Amino acid sequence: MNNFHNVNNIGMVAQQQNMQNRIKIGVRNWQNATMQDLLNFISRNARVTLSNASIEGPLIVGYVQSKDQADSIMKWNGANFAGNKLKFELLDGQGGTSNTIEFLRQFIINRYDPQTKMLNLGGLAQDPILIQKGMFNNLSTQSRMFPAMMKVASKEPQLIVESVNLADNKLKDINVVSSLPQSFPNLKNLCLANNQIMRLNSLESWKNKFKNLRELLMTNNPITSNNSYRSEMLRVFPKLAILDNVMVRDAAKLDSIFNFPIKLQQFYFENDQLGQSSTDFVTNFLNFWDSDRSQLLNLYSPQSQFSVSANTSVPASTIKDADQNASFGYYLPHSRNIAKMSSEKSIEQRLAIGQEQINTLFQSLPKTKHALLNDPNGYSMETIAYPQVNGYMVILHGYFEETDKPDIVPNSKTTSRGKRFGSHTPANNRLCKKSFDRIWVIVPMNNTFVVASDELTVRSYTSNTWSQPAAPALVAPAATPSAVPVGIPTAPMNNMTAMNPGLVQGGVPALAPTLQLPPDVQARLTPVQLELLNKLHLQTKLNAEYSYMLAEQSGWNYDNALKAFQASVQNLPREAFIQ
């Protein structure tokens, strides 16, 4: 580093300081002249420069360098300019707000107890620091301070808040703290004791918002003496089990009602051999599907069938990452979704039988990229024996990226139909990410195998259920490396290295189901290391990634790792733990 750099840095710091102190000003009623005219007028009369000016709707917005400049500009409120009376307004002064945010951040961190995972916002009006800062002097500052606190708190990832205390805050209703569910949607315990909440419906805006709220404390609020208080609280909080220290719902019954009893598993294989060979099959198949589909044709016999169906139903907007506006233009002319079709002729025509027809249909679908290797958690698979064909059924759920339009796009011959339905507009043919479900029926034959049936359903992209943190996806049953797959040799896929995403090799210690390691990472670790990792994971409740990081940074020494964990636990982000 030379000095010049330092000088530059100082300059930058100074500039940043300036940027932070500057104040945003908006000007109204200037429309009869140009922006430059207005800037000249201000600089001539108020002796202040409005920098970085721009037009935002009816306003001209710009910055002045200091509070003094802002004051002097405000004195020109109502000045005549181009036939109108100018109106100046202060927009959120950036310098002031960012200081307040930092203050609130510190305040919240001080009020958080990582041991109990509780954020204590009780008795704020009595807090000496807040009093000194004048933040809870009157109702209007209070009403602004609570939402600001919630917002700041929700941006601190290291705060894992399971309990919030809002006791002794003179609350008459929950209006000022109504954003609490947005900040802490998984809150388990809430205390509102010693407030002045009176009206039965005052918690209405929280209805169904706290989906995990188990305990609520409202003692010393007038509302508790109301006859319907208990039933009202039960109505607003569907999973509330303890109200004012009294059991109001049977926790076991509650669990049985709101938990789907069959937990989701990412993989089902009827036996280990099937798991190994079907994973190989799917990986190889999709590789060719993405790169050169014609290479797949030798898997199909003259009697093999393939069809694609477009499931165009729009997923619920509350499903994470749901594509609400997917385009199915390339699929609809070929879609064999019989739930949406009435013509038997089309249903028959859209079934491709034999290599030639299957090839044509393959080339009529957009080019794709599947991410089976990079993102094995994006895929879920079931493999089920199909004794009637002496074969197997492989079902894959997942997603793909559309990378290019199909080789065969419906041409002028079909435009009359296309025009009628308006189905070939650019918007309908937009390439996007899609989710899919695909079934292959695989029949072993003469040392190789045939795909007897292949059904592809394409649907709008959504996040999936099996890789969400709430449902610990189980690692696939370990396939013993020595076992030679019988039944389904992977012969036709020459010179492709067999890849098995999500599959672990045999002979490793039993790992906790929540400890999911990428196969390549796991392969590199010794059984001793794996055992240590597992122990750490169970002890610290850290997720796989952080457990690994901790183990590695502590030189694979359990005691050192635990010490390091205890020293840094307060600063770890929420995502670091098993969700």
Next chain:
Amino acid sequence: MNNTFNNNNTGNGNDMNTKQQPHITETFIQKIFAHLDNQDVSKLNNFLQLFSNNSNGKIIINGQRSNDAMSFLTLWSQQIVSTQHSITSIDYHLIPGSGTVLCNIGAKVRFDESGRDKNGQDAVIRNNQNQNQNQLNQNRNRQFWGSYFGVSLQLILDDRIYRNDLNGVINSFNYTIINKPDDSLIEL
């Protein structure tokens, strides 16, 4: 193509039924979902009769295998709140020579989030038995439907369904919940 025609007629050979196949398939699948959505425990046996009871029959729910149709249906009727399915896509292939038809079905499902099970019972602890009864009767049939989940269902059916024989025709039943709305109270 002649080939097409022959394929679709394997083990069947009835022209009229060939044309009817898509409709019969769809109607049968609707029937299955109606059974899943049914709250009336006394009709459980009708549903059970559809499942094949030989050892080839398989039921896999969310990647987990169920022992047999009986235990699956018992679980479904006793431990899952009321559901409402709606079909979004169906495709099917008759597999030549196998006497079976393979269906790939997309659906959406929503759950009763009123906090009551199929019998109308909730988790609320009551001190007063009378109050209990009153509330039960009042709310018995009122469901509060949540947002839709996505479902993918694969079925292997005997092609006897096209000859109006529904006894034990479901050979494999693979039901997977593929996506979940954040605002649902139901945990997977």
